[in-house]
Amino acid sequence: MLILAIESSCDDTAAAVLEPENRVRSSVISSQDEIHARFGGIVPELASRRHIEMIRPVVDEALAQAGVTLDDIDLVAATQGPGLVGSLLVGFTFAKALALVRGLPCVGVDHMAGHLLSCLLEDPQPAFPYTALIVSGGNTSLFAVDDPLTFTRLGRTRDDAAGEAFDKVAKLLGLGYPGGPVISRLAAAGDPTAIAFPRARLGADSLDFSFSGLKTAVAAHVDSQRRSGNSPAVADICASFQEAVVEVLVDKTLAATAHTGHQRVVIGGGVAANPRLRMVLTERCAAQGLALFMPAPAFCTDNAAMIGLAGYFRFLGGHLVEADTDAYSRSPLN
Numbered sequence: 426m427l428i429l430a431i432e433s434s435c436d437d438t439a440a441a442v443l444e445p446e447n448r449v450r451s452s453v454i455s456s457q458d459e460i461h462a463r464f465g466g467i468v469p470e471l472a473s474r475r476h477i478e479m480i481r482p483v484v485d486e487a488l489a490q491a492g493v494t495l496d497d498i499d500l501v502a503a504t505q506g507p508g509l510v511g512s513l514l515v516g517f518t519f520a521k522a523l524a525l526v527r528g529l530p531c532v533g534v535d536h537m538a539g540h541l542l543s544c545l546l547e548d549p550q551p552a553f554p555y556t557a558l559i560v561s562g563g564n565t566s567l568f569a570v571d572d573p574l575t576f577t578r579l580g581r582t583r584d585d586a587a588g589e590a591f592d593k594v595a596k597l598l599g600l601g602y603p604g605g606p607v608i609s610r611l612a613a614a615g616d617p618t619a620i621a622f623p624r625a626r627l628g629a630d631s632l633d634f635s636f637s638g639l640k641t642a643v644a645a646h647v648d649s650q651r652r653s654g655n656s657p658a659v660a661d662i663c664a665s666f667q668e669a670v671v672e673v674l675v676d677k678t679l680a681a682t683a684h685t686g687h688q689r690v691v692i693g694g695g696v697a698a699n700p701r702l703r704m705v706l707t708e709r710c711a712a713q714g715l716a717l718f719m720p721a722p723a724f725c726t727d728n729a730a731m732i733g734l735a736g737y738f739r740f741l742g743g744h745l746v747e748a749d750t751d752a753y754s755r756s757p758l759n
């Protein structure tokens with residue numbers, strides 16, 4: 426079986442072709458970073474317009490790179506939600522129309538489910554069940570994953586997502602968008618203990634997160650440096666900020682794993698590409714005898730391959746969409 430998958434929930438237009446048994450034949454991503462960079466964040470109207478321009482060429486490129494045509498495709502999968510509705514509608518409507526015209530089955534996929542299963546795109550794959558941290562620009566949540574269709578949320582952010590905090594801190598330091606990659610690069614030259622930024626624990630047993638106070642603390646620090654005539658030590662700020670985020674993400678992930686009793690830990694989402702997070706989590710999981718599964722960075726950030734894989738499991742579960750099925754902006758999983 427060959428699956429054509431489409432992802433357009435936010436600011437990347439992506440398409441992939443994959444086979445069951447998780448072999449990715451192609452994964453194409455058209456980034457909109459250049460369009461949104463000067464605004465320091467995503468402008469929804471510009472995002473959906475760009476998706477309309479790019480959806481056809483990106484799908485064509487994914488088919489070409491896989492060496493197949495639409496005649497070879499057996500199933501169409503697309504992100505149904507959550508995300509920016511104007512963006513989602515482009516990919517989801519394109520997928521439904523294509524399936525209708527070609528007489529193919531079509532599945533709608535929850536973007537979170539894609540991230541929760543993206544570690545299955547490569548070897549070694551985790552067996553079920555596992556505890557997963559999904560950490561991106563829109564979400565920071567912990568889940569128990571019992572099988573490819575059963576996800577139980579254990580905790581989530583009460584305000585900003587961790588990726589959003591990276592993006593906002595980058596904006597206030599004038600580093601551009603997206604913030605995560607540039608902050609992690611600059612942090613490598615900084616001292617993570619230079620500034621004692623706050624870690625929000627939200628109570629001893631809480632598996633929830635909060636990053637808005639940390640972002641405000643960085644803003645206050647930068648402001649006080651500027652008012653006293655000093656230029657902020659950007660590398661130290663990046664390293665100290667990143668350390669505060671990583672410490673909380675790792676501590677809560679291990680607390681969630683202790684809570685579930687699982688032996689396997691999985692991460693996903695754009696912030697899961699962060700080298701410091703990957704390093705600290707690797708060390709801490711090894712110390713506790715837990716098996717850690719981290720997708721390659723290209724499968725951490727938004728991509729259509731993970732949507733195709735999650736879509737395959739929905740197909741096996743018989744969850745097909747109709748031509749009038751709608752997209753949704755909020756995830757029932759979250």
Ligand code: KG4
Nearest residue numbers: 561562563588603604605695696699726727
């Ligand atoms: O999963 P994703 O591509 O899109 C969604 O938000 O769904 O994640 C994008 C987020 C952005 O906030 C970006 O700043 C962050 O992931 N990110 C990183 C890194 N690479 C991307 N954050 C920290 N370190 C990174 N290396």
